[in-house]
Amino acid sequence: MCAAINNLYCVGRNYLLHAEELGNKVPAEPLIFLKPSHAAVPLDKAIIQLPKDAGQIHFEGELVLRIARDYVPGMSVEELVDVMALGLDFTLRDVQNDLKKKGLPWTAAKGFKNSAPLTPYIAFPDQDELEATDFVILKNGAEVQRGNVKDMIFSLQKIVDFIAARYGLGKNDLIFTGTPAGVGPAVTGDSFELYWGERLLGTCLIG
Numbered sequence: 001m002c003a004a005i006n007n008l009y010c011v012g013r014n015y016l017l018h019a020e021e022l023g024n025k026v027p028a029e030p031l032i033f034l035k036p037s038h039a040a041v042p043l044d045k046a047i048i049q050l051p052k053d054a055g056q057i058h059f060e061g062e063l064v065l066r067i068a069r070d071y072v073p074g075m076s077v078e079e080l081v082d083v084m085a086l087g088l089d090f091t092l093r094d095v096q097n098d099l100k101k102k103g104l105p106w107t108a109a110k111g112f113k114n115s116a117p118l119t120p121y122i123a124f125p126d127q128d129e130l131e132a133t134d135f136v137i138l139k140n141g142a143e144v145q146r147g148n149v150k151d152m153i154f155s156l157q158k159i160v161d162f163i164a165a166r167y168g169l170g171k172n173d174l175i176f177t178g179t180p181a182g183v184g185p186a187v188t189g190d191s192f193e194l195y196w197g198e199r200l201l202g203t204c205l206i207g
Contacts, residue, residue, distance in 0.1 A: 014178025055094030
């Protein structure tokens, strides 16, 4: 099981090319939604069961921050975050599109069980290493997504400050920081490998 998680925040549309590929407007401020903590499951050679009768499911690879202490205004990301992981934000895309049309919340499309698998944690690197290292998602052995904090619309500092001011931010909160372009369908039998640079952090199979 994943270690204790309090709030699980997610940032939507934080990469320009991803917003464009889904036909969404680029937000003027961070777009924040939540998943239940029960959505988080280990992404460590796991077989992950996803809904079979809810339409198309999309994967979204992301850099995930774990908050180590309660936020105090003025704190830097480096002071707040002790470790990070990579994760997959699974989305019921047909359900989400229907909810958008009706002006309803996204919870049904984003918060289902097993919708937030994440790899084992690694130490949170300094800014130079963050900017020098891409995270990469392979699907069935082929690269489908590549992201870097340099390409985020909103920086990690902006994200933590925004969440803390609007919603609160404390120890054992997680933040999925947004997905780059390349999202696509995930179906039974698909395998995923998540890399930090050349380092394989986790794998999973869709059951």
